[in-house]
Structure formats: C-alpha cells, structure tokens
Amino acid sequence: xxxxxxxxxxxxxxxxxxxxxxxxxxxxxxxxxxxxxxxxxxxxxxxxxxxxxxxxxxxxxxxxxxxxxxxxxxxxxxxxxxxxxxxxxxxxxxxxxxxxxxxxxxxxxxxxxxxxxxxxxxxxxxxxxxxxxxxxxxxxxxxxxxxxxxxxxxxxxxxxxxxxxxxxxxxxxxxxxxxxxxxxxxxxxxxxxxxxxxxxxxxxxxxxxxxxxxxxxxxxxxxxxxxxxxxxxxxxxxxxxx
Amino acid sequence: xxxxxxxxxxxxxxxxxxxxxxxxxxxxxxxxxxxxxxxxxxxxxxxxxxxxxxxxxxxxxxxxxxxxxxxxxxxxxxxxxxxxxxxxxxxxxxxxxxxxxxxxxxxxxxxxxxxxxxxxxxxxxxxxxxxxxxxxxxxxxxxxxxxxxxxxxxxxxxxxxxxxxxx
Numbered sequence: 001x002x003x004x005x006x007x008x009x010x011x012x013x014x015x016x017x018x019x020x021x022x023x024x025x026x027x028x029x030x031x032x033x034x035x036x037x038x039x040x041x042x043x044x045x046x047x048x049x050x051x052x053x054x055x056x057x058x059x060x061x062x063x064x065x066x067x068x069x070x071x072x073x074x075x076x077x078x079x080x081x082x083x084x085x086x087x088x089x090x091x092x093x094x095x096x097x098x099x100x101x102x103x104x105x106x107x108x109x110x111x112x113x114x115x116x117x118x119x120x121x122x123x124x125x126x127x128x129x130x131x132x133x134x135x136x137x138x139x140x141x142x143x144x145x146x147x148x149x150x151x152x153x154x155x156x157x158x159x160x161x162x163x164x165x166x167x168x169x170x171x172x173x174x175x176x177x178x179x180x181x182x183x184x185x186x187x188x189x190x191x192x193x194x195x196x197x198x199x200x201x202x203x204x205x206x207x208x209x210x211x212x213x214x215x216x217x218x219x220x221x222x223x224x225x226x227x228x229x230x231x232x233x234x235x236x237x238x239x240x241x242x
Numbered sequence: 243x244x245x246x247x248x249x250x251x252x253x254x255x256x257x258x259x260x261x262x263x264x265x266x267x268x269x270x271x272x273x274x275x276x277x278x279x280x281x282x283x284x285x286x287x288x289x290x291x292x293x294x295x296x297x298x299x300x301x302x303x304x305x306x307x308x309x310x311x312x313x314x315x316x317x318x319x320x321x322x323x324x325x326x327x328x329x330x331x332x333x334x335x336x337x338x339x340x341x342x343x344x345x346x347x348x349x350x351x352x353x354x355x356x357x358x359x360x361x362x363x364x365x366x367x368x369x370x371x372x373x374x375x376x377x378x379x380x381x382x383x384x385x386x387x388x389x390x391x392x393x394x395x396x397x398x399x400x401x402x403x404x405x406x407x408x409x
Contacts, residue, residue, distance in 0.1 A: 022328055023353030068353045108403060109350055115402035117327070117334035126387040127323040129310040130298075134257060135320040146381075147370045148363035 024072035025110040027051065032107070042107075044100045045083060048076045079103060173208035179216055182209075186237045194233040245269055246280040250297075259303035259386065301385035301392060323365055323387075332358040333384065336368055338399050341377035 021027045031050045032042060055073050058065055079099050124130050178197060185192045195201075198209040213235055216222045225234045248269060253260050266272050281304060285296050295308050308316060316322075325333075332355050335347045347355045359378065362368045367384040371377040380393060390396065 022331060023351055025352035066353065072352065106352070110352060112399050112402040113331065113334050113338065113350055116338060116397070116399055117331040119397060119402075120334050120337070120388065121325075121327065121330045123388050124310050125323070125325065126307065126389065127320070128317075128325070129313050130307040130389075131313070131316045131320055133254075133306045135316070146366075147372060148368065149366065151370065152360070152363055 022114075023066070024051075024069050025107060026114070027054065027069070028072075028107060029111055029114070042104060044103065045080060048080045051076055173205050175208055175212045175215060178205075178208050178212035182212060182216065182222075182235065191234055191236050194235065197235070245272065245276075246283055249277060249280050250284055253297055253304045253306060256305070259300055259305040261303040264303070298389060299391060300389055301382050305386075325365075326358065326361070328353075328355075329358040329361050332362060333367060333380075336378050337380050337384070337393060337396060340368075341371055341379035343375035343377055345375060347378065 021030065028047060028051060031047050031054075032038075035046065035050075037043060037047070052073055055065065055069055058069075082099055126132060127135065182192070182197050185196060194206075194209055194213060197212065198205040210233075213222065213224055213233070216235070217224050220238060222235045222237055225236060226232070249265055252265060252268060256264075262274055262277055265277055266274075278299075281297050281299070288296055294312050295306050297304050298307050313322075331351060332347060335350050336342060339346060339350065344355060344359065347359075359368070363370070365383075365387075366381055367387060368378050369381050371379060384390075385392065
C-alpha cells in the first residue's frame with residue numbers, strides 16, 4: 001500500500017514500545033504529543049499519515065495487531081480522503097459535524113480518561129500497596145454475592161457442562177455384534193456369564209451386552225438367570241425354540 | 243483508658259471496616275468530629291513511634307492498613323491484587339461516566355474491554371445492573387481499595403480535559 005510517506009523515520013524510536021499503547025486512541029495521542037500539537041491546534045493529516053505508516057511498519061514486522069488498530073486505520077484513510085476534498089465539498093454528517101472534529105472530540109474524551117486513570121493508579125491501592133488487617137484470611141463472603149460474580153459463576157458452570165457433553169464418546173458396540181459374539185461363546189457350553197460377553201468391562205460394552213442378552217431372551221434364544229440383586233447374570237442357551 | 247483507646251480497640255478488633263455509626267452506638271454521645279479527632283491523634287501516635295500502620299477512613303468506615311513502604315514484604319505473604327493499566331482505565335471510565343454500558347466503555351477507550359471487565363468483576367471492584375444493555379457501576383469495595391470515601395472525592399474530570407500531554 002502506498003501510504004508510506006515522508007514520515008517513515010518517526011516510528012523507529014518507539015516501535016519497540018508497542019505494548020505501551022492501550023489502543024488506537026492511545027497511539028494517536030502519543031503521535032500528537034510527539035508532534036507537539038495540542039488537541040486544539042491539531043493538524044489531522046500528518047497524524048493520520050504517521051499512524052498509518054506506523055501500522056504498516058508493525059504489520060511488516062509480523063506482529064499481530066489488535067483489530068481495533070486496523071479499524072482505526074481504515075477510518076483514518078476515509079477521514080483523510082474527506083479532508084483532501086475542497087472546503088465546499090467537505091463532508092459533514094446529519095448534525096453538521098466535521099469528521100475531523102469528531103475525531104478530536106473522541107481523542108479529547110479519551111485523553112481525559114487516560115489522565116484520570118493515571119491519577120487513579122497513583123493512589124495507594126489496597127491489597128497491592130497497602131494491606132488491611134487480616135488480609136491473609138480474606139475470604140469471599142457469599143452472602144454479599146452480587147450479580148456480577150453470579151453471572152461469572154454461571155458462565156463457569158456452563159463452560160464446564162459443555163466440556164462434559166463434548167467428552168461423551170459415541171457407542172462403539174453394536175447389539176447385533178454382541179449377540180453374534182454370545183452365540184459364538186455358546187459353542188461348546190450351555191451357560192455363560194454376562195461378563196464373558198463384555199470382556200473389556202467398559203460401561204458401554206456392558207450396557208450393550210445387557211441389551212443383547214435382553215434381546216436374545218425376547219427371541220427365546222437364551223434364558224436369563226440372576227440369583228439376587230447385583231449377583232452374576234447367567235445366560236443359558238435354550239436347547240430348542242418352541 | 244480513654245475514649246480514644248476504646249475507639250482504637252474497636253477498630254483493631256473489627257474484621258472489616260468499622261462504621262462511625264457502630265462507634266457512636268458503643269460510645270453514645272460521641273460526635274463524628276470527636277471521633278475524627280481521636281483517629282488523628284492515634285495516627286499521630288503511630289507516626290511518632292514509627293509504627294508500620296495507620297487508621298484509614300474509607301467509604302465503609304475506619305480500618306487499619308499498612309503503610310505502602312511495607313508492601314514488598316506483604317506481597318510475599320498475601321496474594322496481592324495487581325490491576326493492569328487497562329483495567330484501571332476501565333475503572334476510571336466507570337467511576338466518571340458510570341453506570342454505563344460496555345459499548346460506552348469500549349467507545350471511549352477505542353478498544354474492547356471484555357477481559358478487563360471480567361477481572362474487575364472478579365475482584366468485586368465493579369458490578370452489573372441488570373437490564374438491556376447491562377450497566378456497569380462502581381462498588382463500595384472499589385472505594386475501599388482506592389482509599390476513597392465517595393466518588394466525589396475523585397478529581398473533577400474537566401480538569402484533565404484542559405491539560406494535554408502530561409506524562
């Protein structure tokens with residue numbers, strides 16, 4: 001892309017400090033400050049150029065950039081194209097606002113919040129700078145739980161149950177196959193246990209064997225015998241189908 | 243044993259911040275100003291004898307806290323709460339513009355604030371007002387953590403709008 005202009009040298013000394021920018025507005029403020037503009041006498045075009053060449057440079061270094069930086073870049077390209085139009089053709093929105101002024105307003109609002117957050121961050125912070133009595137035994141009082149933590153907990157539970165559903169393995173044993181296996185086991189003997197029909201002992205196989213046994217009982221191929229609750233289930237081959 | 247020492251004992255034994263109301267309930271006839279004066283005297287005594295703690299007034303009441311210079315040692319004993327600069331920025335937006343929606347917060351910051359909001363909710367520094375859209379607001383815990391008695395104690399945001407390029 002062709003928007004690398006005469007401003008190429010600007011980024012060399014700050015490209016290494018990439019993580020210090022919280023977002024595209026932060027980067028724009030940095031550039032404005034670097035150019036010794038104020039938000040009131042701001043010349044938008046050089047800042048746009050520098051922003052775009054910075055983005056270009058970062059992308060050429062193969063550093064993945066948050067989507068917001070690119071979104072801002074496309075907005076700035078659009079803005080610059082508007083600003084290059086002759087005065088009388090300059091675009092204004094429904095409220096008659098100049099788009100460059102909109103950008104300035106956005107920057108002004110962000111700049112104020114940034115300064116306020118810097119001020120906030122300089123206060124001594126409890127559990128980081130200062131510690132209350134009993135900080136080691138700090139426990140969450142569940143009676144004071146509010147909507148936020150509650151929603152967080154629900155999300156955590158949802159994520160957990162989702163995972164469980166994903167862990168279910170498909171049925172690997174067909175009842176038909178197990179029935180055939182039981183028939184084979186009967187060659188040479190009359191009585192087998194249900195366990196023999198499910199040699200791997202896997203839950204799904206045991207269920208499959210149990211269902212196969214029920215099916216074979218229904219078809220009068222076997223008789224099922226169990227002496228008491230939870231005791232061994234025997235399959236006894238019927239000699240003849242009546 | 244004077245009122246001052248009784249107040250000290252009450253705050254000392256209190257698990258969380260002790261309200262002025264609680265002190266007045268136990269020491270009837272005390273005024274807010276009187277209590278404040280005693281606290282000042284106590285902090286004066288701690289300072290003069292080089293103690294490692296002071297009594298602080300926060301939104302929820304009075305509590306003993308350690309001085310910042312002891313933090314490097316305490317961080318090894320207690321799991322500290324480290325807020326990222328992004329999270330503090332989100333807190334500033336909510337403190338000044340809140341209750342506000344995520345859209346407002348993202349709009350002002352120009353970036354997505356999802357992970358910061360999660361972190362702040364986890365630390366109970368902000369909470370959610372139900373509705374559409376959901377609104378985020380500052381909790382009492384926030385005031386306690388930042389040593390504030392109310393949001394009005396924060397500097398006026400317009401004062402930041404005038405200056406530019408502070409680093």
